[in-house]
Amino acid sequence: MNFQTEICTFKTADNERLHGALFTPPERPADLALLFVHGVAMNFYLAPLFTFGQDLASRGFHSFVINTRGHDWISRAGNLTKFGGSAYENLEDCLPDLDGALDYLKKRDYRRFILIGHSLGAIKSIIYQGTRRRADIVGIVSCSAPRQFYSERVARQAGFREVIEKAEAMITEGKGEELLSISVGATPGIFTARAHVNKYGRDDNNDCRPYAKHLGCPLLAIVGSAEPKFFYEYAQEIVAGVGAKGVCKLVDGANHFYNRHTGQIVEIIDEWLVQFND
Amino acid sequence: MTLETQLLDFATSDKETLHGLLFSPRERKSDLALLLVHGVAMNFYLPPLPSFAQALAQQGYHCFVINTRGHDWINRAGGDLFDFCGATYEKFEDSAKDYDGALERLSSLGYTRFILVSHSLGCVKSLLYQGTRKRADVIGVISCSCPKQFYSARAAEQPEFTQVLEQAEAMVARGKGKEFLWAMASGAPALFSAATYVNKYGKHENNDVRPHAGRLGCPHLAIAGGAEHPFFPEYAKALAQASGAGGSYKIVPGSDHFYHGHESEVIDILADWLKQFKI
Numbered sequence: 231m232n233f234q235t236e237i238c239t240f241k242t243a244d245n246e247r248l249h250g251a252l253f254t255p256p257e258r259p260a261d262l263a264l265l266f267v268h269g270v271a272m273n274f275y276l277a278p279l280f281t282f283g284q285d286l287a288s289r290g291f292h293s294f295v296i297n298t299r300g301h302d303w304i305s306r307a308g309n310l311t312k313f314g315g316s317a318y319e320n321l322e323d324c325l326p327d328l329d330g331a332l333d334y335l336k337k338r339d340y341r342r343f344i345l346i347g348h349s350l351g352a353i354k355s356i357i358y359q360g361t362r363r364r365a366d367i368v369g370i371v372s373c374s375a376p377r378q379f380y381s382e383r384v385a386r387q388a389g390f391r392e393v394i395e396k397a398e399a400m401i402t403e404g405k406g407e408e409l410l411s412i413s414v415g416a417t418p419g420i421f422t423a424r425a426h427v428n429k430y431g432r433d434d435n436n437d438c439r440p441y442a443k444h445l446g447c448p449l450l451a452i453v454g455s456a457e458p459k460f461f462y463e464y465a466q467e468i469v470a471g472v473g474a475k476g477v478c479k480l481v482d483g484a485n486h487f488y489n490r491h492t493g494q495i496v497e498i499i500d501e502w503l504v505q506f507n508d
Numbered sequence: 509m510t511l512e513t514q515l516l517d518f519a520t521s522d523k524e525t526l527h528g529l530l531f532s533p534r535e536r537k538s539d540l541a542l543l544l545v546h547g548v549a550m551n552f553y554l555p556p557l558p559s560f561a562q563a564l565a566q567q568g569y570h571c572f573v574i575n576t577r578g579h580d581w582i583n584r585a586g587g588d589l590f591d592f593c594g595a596t597y598e599k600f601e602d603s604a605k606d607y608d609g610a611l612e613r614l615s616s617l618g619y620t621r622f623i624l625v626s627h628s629l630g631c632v633k634s635l636l637y638q639g640t641r642k643r644a645d646v647i648g649v650i651s652c653s654c655p656k657q658f659y660s661a662r663a664a665e666q667p668e669f670t671q672v673l674e675q676a677e678a679m680v681a682r683g684k685g686k687e688f689l690w691a692m693a694s695g696a697p698a699l700f701s702a703a704t705y706v707n708k709y710g711k712h713e714n715n716d717v718r719p720h721a722g723r724l725g726c727p728h729l730a731i732a733g734g735a736e737h738p739f740f741p742e743y744a745k746a747l748a749q750a751s752g753a754g755g756s757y758k759i760v761p762g763s764d765h766f767y768h769g770h771e772s773e774v775i776d777i778l779a780d781w782l783k784q785f786k787i
Contacts, residue, residue, distance in 0.1 A: 234513070235513045235514060235515055236513060237513065237515075237529060237553055237558070249553050251515060271583075271584055272584065272589075273583075275515055275527050276584070276589070280515075301580075302580040302581075302582065302583045302584070302594070303580075303581075303582035303583065303584070303592065303594070304580065304581035304582040304594070304596070304699065305549075305580040305581060306549055306550065306554070306580065306581070310550075310554070310766075311696035311697070313581065313697075313699070315580070315581070315582070317582070409688060416590075417589075417590050418590065418592070420582060420592070487589070
């Protein structure tokens with residue numbers, strides 16, 4: 231099926247201007263839109279979500295793949311002289327970001343929404359709906375939500391406790407906006423001390439399991455079998471929190487970015503989406 | 509005119525994957541494409557270039573607005589996305605590979621003639637590129653607010669500049685070229701690795717593009733805003749003069765560096781100049 235591509239701009243309540251690609255199949259008008267939320271330091275045009283958006287649009291789904299303010303490691307923000315990106319965002323910023331994107335879609339006459347998040351974007355999607363409990367969000371797809379909260383990482387990652395202590399000390403000294411090079415799993419990363427403590431600190435506020443209980447809609451969790459084991463364990467725990475409306479799928483051989491497995495995952499999502507057909 | 513919008517990727521010879529938006533008017537096929545290149549830490553979807561591209565596509569021009577590897581301050585790079593690049597880390601010489609990759613992508617789509625349209629730092633890159641490559645298929649260059657940012661110009665303008673550069677040089681000499689350095693760029697705070705700062709603004713003055721403007725082998729239009737720092741209009745004039753008979757310049761009265769509120773005037777200037785080329 232043909233689809234049109236439009237680069238759209240939307241605004242958040244705190245005046246951030248964000249962007250996304252909206253894919254619309256002209257032959258199939260719909261009130262349902264899929265909203266895709268990227269992982270840490272990714273953006274709207276990188277795989278796997280961009281590919282998912284295009285492939286699902288070719289199957290008739292209206293798909294909006296967006297930037298959150300956490301796009302790229304460090305990006306221009308505000309009036310474009312300020313600094314934003316993953317290095318600077320707080321986890322709770324996902325609320326105004328997704329509010330803004332959904333407001334934009336509502337203005338485009340969509341009435342029902344499904345959030346599809348990858349990696350940190352999956353955490354954001356679950357936290358968002360667990361907090362907002364919107365009746366117009368009818369489903370969530372969580373692709374490889376990472377188990378990255380403090381108590382888990384302290385047990386798993388040597389040196390993690392010390393990094394958090396260092397970041398906390400920097401904040402106490404008024405150096406919370408200074409940049410630190412810190413890895414996120416296997417990936418090297420860059421964070422301000424403040425953002426690192428916000429995202430991965432002792433409060434465990436990025437453990438999305440408590441939020442999964444309050445979604446009020448079906449959830450599909452997808453994980454690659456080539457990812458570290460804790461991804462699958464966490465997906466099962468999230469699904470357990472959702473209850474009867476939760477489903478978990480393990481994709482044999484897929485890594486965290488689903489290289490060479492995107493077609494298979496699109497197939498899984500497409501099958502799951504059948505329940506939302508008018 | 510109905511436009512088709514495609515988000516395309518393209519590969520560079522050193523295996524970076526970059527992205528861009530191609531606006532093509534459905535009813536008007538052409539072998540001519542405009543390649544639009546952003547400024548420091550900008551990208552293919554931030555103003556002003558996408559607005560210019562869309563408006564020009566409405567007038568029949570096929571326009572490809574791209575990311576260079578210097579998009580945003582720090583982005584994910586490399587095949588596995590585990591590396592860092594962006595304006596903080598890019599080197600001037602890398603941009604030639606970015607242009608080669610973008611033009612190759614356009615060639616694979618059937619375009620055979622190209623015009624480079626750039627903003628801010630993108631102008632320096634475009635003039636360096638065409639002044640070096642002298643491609644016969646690049647038939648025009650447009651520079652929108654090319655900054656006069658080479659060493660001697662900045663040393664004369666900015667009291668703190670020489671000190672920051674010395675700091676960067678010392679860091680490079682100590683093997684700390686990848687460490688961060690905060691400095692001013694285009695009047696706002698900017699983040700560079702020490703090695704990139706020396707590469708972009710060092711004493712070699714390799715980003716003084718006036719000599720390159722004289723070697724383009726094609727018409728060159730330089731534009732600047734009347735409300736920018738005076739060195740922008742001065743440099744636009746100097747670049748046009750350096751380009752010889754094919755050079756011209758226009759100042760947009762009252763306009764800032766991003767042409768806020770003056771976009772339509774700039775589009776008119778571009779469209780008027782582009783009339784010399786058959787679509």
